[in-house]
Amino acid sequence: MCGCVGGGGMRGKLWGGYxxxxxxxxxxxxxxxxxxxxVGRALAARWGMAFxxxxxxxxxxxxxxxxxxxxxxxxxxxxxxxxxxxxxxxCAESAHLAEQGEQGEQGEQxxxxxxxxxxxxxxxxxxxVVLACSxxxxxxxxxxxxxxxxxxxDSDGKADGVVKLRGGGGHVGGWIYLRADYDTxxxxxxxxxxxxxxxxxxxxxxxxxxxxxDEAMVVDANGPMEAVxxxxxxxxxK
Numbered sequence: 001m002c003g004c005v006g007g008g009g010m011r012g013k014l015w016g017g018y019x020x021x022x023x024x025x026x027x028x029x030x031x032x033x034x035x036x037x038x039v040g041r042a043l044a045a046r047w048g049m050a051f052x053x054x055x056x057x058x059x060x061x062x063x064x065x066x067x068x069x070x071x072x073x074x075x076x077x078x079x080x081x082x083x084x085x086x087x088x089x090x091c092a093e094s095a096h097l098a099e100q101g102e103q104g105e106q107g108e109q110x111x112x113x114x115x116x117x118x119x120x121x122x123x124x125x126x127x128x129v130v131l132a133c134s135x136x137x138x139x140x141x142x143x144x145x146x147x148x149x150x151x152x153x154d155s156d157g158k159a160d161g162v163v164k165l166r167g168g169g170g171h172v173g174g175w176i177y178l179r180a181d182y183d184t185x186x187x188x189x190x191x192x193x194x195x196x197x198x199x200x201x202x203x204x205x206x207x208x209x210x211x212x213x214d215e216a217m218v219v220d221a222n223g224p225m226e227a228v229x230x231x232x233x234x235x236x237x238k
Contacts, residue, residue, distance in 0.1 A: 024049065024128025025088055025148065029135040029216070030178035031204040033189040035225050036132035039178060042229045044130040050091065054133035057083050071203035081143045084133060089147060091129050128173065136207045141175070175216035176232060184222045 026049070028040040037053050044051035058066075062076050135141045186201055211218070217235060221228050 025092070025173040026128070026130045026176060027135060027141075027144070027174075028130065028132045028176045028178060029141070029211075030180070030221065031136065031185060031208055032134060032201060033185040034178040034180050034221050035188075035228060036134070036178060038225045039176075039221075039228055039232070040130045040132035042225070043232060046229070046233060047128070047130070049128045049130050051130050052084075052087060052132070054080070054084055054131060057087070066200060069199055071200055071207075077140065078143075081140055084131065085144055085146055085148075088129060088131065088144070092148065134204070135175075136204065137209045138211075141211075175211060177211050177216040177218050178221035178228065179210065179218055180221040 026040075026043070028036045028043070030036055037055075040053070041051050043049075058080055062072055062080060065072060065076065133144065135144055182201065182205060189201060217232065219228055219232055219235075
């Protein structure tokens, strides 16, 4: 399901919002059934960010194809990835405009000696975005992030799959790869209601180009989802 999840901010961390050209975008990736939606929604709520599920952006033709037990190919995924890229770019651009407007309002209020109003901007404008998306191949991940490097700000390298900001102070997001074995995920998929049948899981593993530890935060997702969420939170907040 897509939409915003409210929250109590980022516990003072710069990486949670848009500031001076920095906007947080976290993408939870992995094969179907690995827990992307559950983990992504929980993290978004904990961090005060917006949450979007990439499954909600599949065109009807893709949903019908998967429901019939037919795996998607690159041509099927192309327009879907472009739609998700546009979503992320709109969110980041919206945050930039909100930041500019807020700065202007603060200047006017200072002149009038009027206290600032409580920030009423939505999580996607102020806290960033968490997206749950399979992003199985490297080319898919590149297409998903096309045109977003400037929006997300400059970086001085990655550690534990997290982009580090120049000058210290926080992060601007990154990839979080939920890794789990076939049997564990197959059992999960048999217990859930989803348009993608469990029989297609093998095709997901065959298409997967798993990111390295230098490209993403790699998390063991074989255990309880609550523990996975806690682990990611701890590693991100280091």
